[in-house]
Amino acid sequence: MLKSTFDSIGKVALFGAQAIRDAWVPPFEGEYLCKQLYEIGVGSFFLIVASGFALGVVMTLHTRSTLVQFGATAEIPVFQSLAFFNEIGPLVAALLMAGRVGAGIGAQLANMRATEQIDAIETLSVNSFKLLVVTRVIACTLMLPLLTIFMDAAGILGGFLSEHIWSHLSLQLYVHRAFDGVALADFVPPTLKTAVFGYLIAVISCFYGYTTNEGSDGVRKAATNSVVISSLAVILADVILVKCIFFLFPDQAI
């Protein structure tokens, strides 16, 4: 069990390293990359924004019920923005991406493998790894930070609406309080860490889809593994990356 786990981790790591190496080697699949950027980015936009908004509302309701006991409701906006910038935005966006995009990538590539479409690409002298894997890895890596920004914005907007209904706080004052005391280091490193999450989701999902060889059962396994393993990888990577951010930006840890 332990041996096969390490064996799988090793294979995924090599697969991911190959994706990084091949990303710099021409010919570049620009047209197909744009298609993936659109499918992953635009396709996930509504889910991310809607979830961020709902989370923003719920977060504010919870925070308010606690802070009201201490007479600190004025701090709700900054709690909201810090929570979203530091953790909720990046992590939830990544987990949603793992569910929506990871499962899609795993199932699609596994289906292409089962129906010999990947072999067909190879017979046409086209590098299937570059076409199918590298483009998806780049697209996920680039799009997740962008989607995280939208999730943060939607979360803060949801928080504002919730707070506005309760206390009739103006947008101007809410935004002022939300960003007062928020440093660039509160926003940039956590947002950039989602590029790592995007990379992990894409590599793991592509690995399970691209390397399967078990027909329709392989499609099921690939879709399941893509979601489960990439979600787990995102959470574990988050622990490490948060530690790294605290190391690089000690003020964050206080």
Add this chain to the structure above:
Amino acid sequence: MSEGQTNAATIAFEQVEKGFDGKKVLDKVSFTVAEGEALCILGRSGTGKSVTLKLMIGLLTADAGKVLVEGEDMAALEEDGLMKVRRKMGYLFQSAALFDSFTLNENLALPLHRLDRNKSPEEIKRCVERTLGEVGLEKDGNKMPNALSGGMQKRAGLARALVLQPKILLVDEPASGLDRITACEIDDLLIKVKTERHTTMVIVTHDIHGARKIADKFAVLDKGRLLAFGTPAELDQTHDNLLQQFIAER
């Protein structure tokens, strides 16, 4: 009907062995296919016919022996070398294996965009239309593969295999899943390609009627071994019961 060794061999199998999970699928198989020749590989299901095709195009690697395509040892080639050899080859899959998220036009344009960067979009469009026209699908270029019948998918798969003007065409079960009339249409298309383009062909089939129309030579595989190799006329002379079951028209 001996194991043929032609000097101008485009494809040569030399004592090729291939197995999966300890089971030998091909056992010391040797034959050659000369330039412009059409070889039909016959045999029962599971005797390694499709594996033979995949070895020829380098999708699989032989466990022992050599697979030579235009003198190149497929197992010894690096990725770039393999791609160069594959540019000379077309492959029609049993299931057609069309890219299901692309239209037919995009299916055919995929290799053209990548392999000939000097071609303008107009040239690529013309090339795609011409190739689809050759298989009678000129009006279906904007359709998705799932909107096509089985026969149309086969023809589209053939168009995609031909779009790079290959010197060698590998065809896996062209008649499978098709009615007799549609299967004959596919056979006629293959004959047209062979006569007009002088394409070397290797066709795996169970359809002896089609095979007799197209083939210059037959290779009969049984239990992983080459049971017989030669022209249809040569094999017709044999009195081997098993062989006759494969090649006799019923």
